[in-house]
Amino acid sequence: MRLHRPYISATAAxxxxxxxxxxxxxxxxxxxxRAPGTxxxxxxxxxxxxxxxxAPVKPRTTVSTRTEIPAQLPGLGPETLSRIPAHTRxxxxxxxxxxxxxxxxxxxxxRVDDGWRPGAVxxxxxxxxxxxxxxxxxxxxxxxxxxxxxxxxxxxxxxxxKLPYHHSGAFFISGTGFEGEPLAGAFDYVIAINxxxxxxxxxxxxxxxxxxxxxxxxxxxxxxxxxxxxxxxxSKTHMKQLLQALDPADHPVVVMGDAAALVR
Numbered sequence: 001m002r003l004h005r006p007y008i009s010a011t012a013a014x015x016x017x018x019x020x021x022x023x024x025x026x027x028x029x030x031x032x033x034r035a036p037g038t039x040x041x042x043x044x045x046x047x048x049x050x051x052x053x054x055a056p057v058k059p060r061t062t063v064s065t066r067t068e069i070p071a072q073l074p075g076l077g078p079e080t081l082s083r084i085p086a087h088t089r090x091x092x093x094x095x096x097x098x099x100x101x102x103x104x105x106x107x108x109x110x111r112v113d114d115g116w117r118p119g120a121v122x123x124x125x126x127x128x129x130x131x132x133x134x135x136x137x138x139x140x141x142x143x144x145x146x147x148x149x150x151x152x153x154x155x156x157x158x159x160x161x162k163l164p165y166h167h168s169g170a171f172f173i174s175g176t177g178f179e180g181e182p183l184a185g186a187f188d189y190v191i192a193i194n195x196x197x198x199x200x201x202x203x204x205x206x207x208x209x210x211x212x213x214x215x216x217x218x219x220x221x222x223x224x225x226x227x228x229x230x231x232x233x234x235s236k237t238h239m240k241q242l243l244q245a246l247d248p249a250d251h252p253v254v255v256m257g258d259a260a261a262l263v264r
Contacts, residue, residue, distance in 0.1 A: 069115040073255070077263040080255060083146040087251050091116070092149065092220070092242070094232050094256035096142075100130035101258070102227035106234060108245060119245075122238045128178050128227035131258045135195070135230065137215035142230050144257035147194045149220075152243055153203045154189040161243035163191070166202040179226040189239040191220040191246070193232070193254055220254065232256065 073081065073091060084091065089111035097103040104126045108119040132141035153166030171187035192203035196216040201207070208216040215230060220242070223233035232254070234242065246252045255262065 069112060069117050071115040073109060073116050075259060075262055076255065079264045080146065080257075080262050084253060084255065085251055088253050089250035090246060090252035092246075092252065092254040092256075094124065094126070094254060095262060096126055096131050096256075096258035098130065099258045099260060102126055102128055102130065104232065104256075106232070106238075108242060110245075110250070122234055125223055125227055125233045126256075127230045131256075131261060133261065135215050135218075137213055138229075139215070140229055142228070142232065142256065143195050143215075143218060144261045145195070146253055146255050147218075148199060149191055149246060149252045149254055150194060150199045150248065151192045151201060151203055152190060152246075153192075154187060155185075156188045159189065159240045159243050162247045162249075163243065164200075164248075165243075166204065168202075168204070170204060177224055177226040181225040183224050185236070186222050186224045186233070187219075188222050188236060189243060190222075191239075191243065193218040193220060193256075 073084075073093065075093075075095060091109045093107050093109060094104050095106075097105075102125055104124040106122040106124045109116040110119070111117075127140050127142040129140040130142070131144050132139060133144050135141055135143035150163065151166070152161055152163040153168065153171060155167075155169060155171040157167055158165040171190060173183045173186050175183050177183055190203050195218045196208045196210045196214050197218075198205055198207040198209065203217075203219060206216070208214065217230075219231045220239070221231055221233055222236045222239050
């Protein structure tokens, strides 16, 4: 996104319980008899002597603490999967709540031997009008697709990312968003999404290979509490965690769109 114009951006626990087993020793009566039409009553030695009866044995419940690792990235159809490079080992999956919604969920998946290990689910924002398969400048939609993540930057110092990081005060924004929220700090951390941009350059680089009419400056950046003009936004804490996790050696990409688009 060009910074000389106003910019409005966005952005189980498994509770393990194991039921204890109380020690229980039961001594039945010898040769109990039951009168016709009456219920059988069995007492242990303690209750027969007026002592409290021990608690009954409770079954043991075992809950696995192992995180489920899907063999394939969930919710993605063959068309979307075919666009993910074979050497990619990190996928930032951004799933929009609906085609016209500005709300999303983000999960970082990392390739392991038996599938794709998911990270935490993070709340996010996307563009004000939702998603589009053909993005144009000013349409207030986020582009659907698979895009490489090669470059980062921000107004704040490098938080420890392995991505090339451009630290500059030029990552500055002011004003208010669609819901009246202040935009200040939205560019404290950014990751450039390689939509209509030159990879291997600062996110500030305004080059647009597909032409200016197709828009650009699509980033993942710090959330300001409302919809964006086309970007994806996360809380500052989650942005920092994402920057620290991404590794160019794993050829990270972002897969983004509404659920109906991603399942194609």
